[in-house]
Amino acid sequence: xxxxxxxxxxxxxxxxxxxxxxxxxxxxxxxxxxxxxxxxxxxxxxxxxxxxxxxxxxxxxxxxxxxxxxxxxxxxxxxxxxxxxxxxxxxxxxxxxxxxxxxxxxxxxxxx
Amino acid sequence: xxxxxxxxxxxxxxxxxxxxxxxxxxxxxxxxxxxxxxxxxxxxxxxxxxxxxxxxxxxxxxxxxxxxxxxxxxxxxxxxxxxxxxxxxxxxxxxxxxxxxxxxxxxxxxxxxx
Numbered sequence: 337x338x339x340x341x342x343x344x345x346x347x348x349x350x351x352x353x354x355x356x357x358x359x360x361x362x363x364x365x366x367x368x369x370x371x372x373x374x375x376x377x378x379x380x381x382x383x384x385x386x387x388x389x390x391x392x393x394x395x396x397x398x399x400x401x402x403x404x405x406x407x408x409x410x411x412x413x414x415x416x417x418x419x420x421x422x423x424x425x426x427x428x429x430x431x432x433x434x435x436x437x438x439x440x441x442x443x444x445x446x447x448x
Numbered sequence: 449x450x451x452x453x454x455x456x457x458x459x460x461x462x463x464x465x466x467x468x469x470x471x472x473x474x475x476x477x478x479x480x481x482x483x484x485x486x487x488x489x490x491x492x493x494x495x496x497x498x499x500x501x502x503x504x505x506x507x508x509x510x511x512x513x514x515x516x517x518x519x520x521x522x523x524x525x526x527x528x529x530x531x532x533x534x535x536x537x538x539x540x541x542x543x544x545x546x547x548x549x550x551x552x553x554x555x556x557x558x559x560x561x562x
Contacts, residue, residue: 368548379452379539380491382550425491429548435481435504436551438491 340428342439349416350447356412357442359426363407370427370436371400371411380425383411416446450474454540454554461530461561469525469557471540479543480523481551482515484508484536491539497523498546530561 341360349355361369368387372380384393389404397414413420423443427436453472461467473480482494495505495515502515514526523542527534537558541551 370550372553377555379553379555382552385548385550387548433504435493435496437493438483440490 340426340437340439342424342426342442344442345440346443346445348445348447351416351418353416353446354412354414355416355444356410357424357444359409359411359428359439361407361409361426361428362430363405365431366404366407366428367431368429368436369402369404369409370429371409372425372427373422374425374441375422383424411442413444416444418446418448420444421446450552452540452542452552452554454538454557456557457555458558459560461559463532463561464529467527467530467559469527469538469540469559471523471525471554472521473523473540473542474552475521477542477544477552479503479546479551480517481541481543482525483539483541483553485539486533486536494525494538527559530559532561535559535561 343358370385371383373383374380384400386402391402393400399412402409423441425438425441427438429436455470480497483491485491493506495509496503497515512528516524537556539556540554543549543551
């Protein structure tokens with residue numbers, strides 16, 4: 337069983353704050369790391385798929401970095417807005433399986 | 449924008465009954481998945497499907513479960529004899545390729561077994 341951990345479990349920030357959270361995964365046999373954003377009552381929406389150590393990806397105010405050697409990825413949100421409130425899921429895919437394994441998610445609430 | 453659609457959005461069934469959850473993946477996608485999330489727990493992989501056969505399945509996906517792509521567009525998950533612990537949100541997803549491409553999720557079917 338692959339261990340994918342996300343921290344913190346939940347996070348409350350004020351509008352305008354920048355924030356970040358972590359996804360930890362096994363450092364061996366890495367293939368890909370996915371980030372998804374999941375708003376209540378909607379389906380998970382893909383943010384990034386990262387495959388290379390040192391990768392940095394950006395979409396608007398959201399960016400992510402990847403360190404496959406130490407087994408972690410950070411997701412950053414710059415200048416959080418209330419509409420950023422969601423659960424952010426990461427999913428790790430190893431070389432031994434086609435299928436990404438999900439973490440439990442970080443629940444972000446941005447207060448106006 | 450193309451999307452994955454799931455029906456029904458909510459299904460209530462009695463323990464021991466069979467249920468079929470339906471999904472229409474994005475039309476040019478080749479890989480199809482079912483995941484579930486029991487309330488308060490993490491999203492769990494059930495099964496993946498490629499080229500008209502199961503490519504991978506988890507320990508959760510036992511003989512009570514089956515998947516089909518009967519007509520080239522629908523992708524169904526059947527639970528033969530539901531148990532209380534099958535109550536969960538079931539998500540279908542599809543992707544163009546496999547583990548290094550993004551998966552597109554449907555909005556889920558909430559299954560309640562009573």
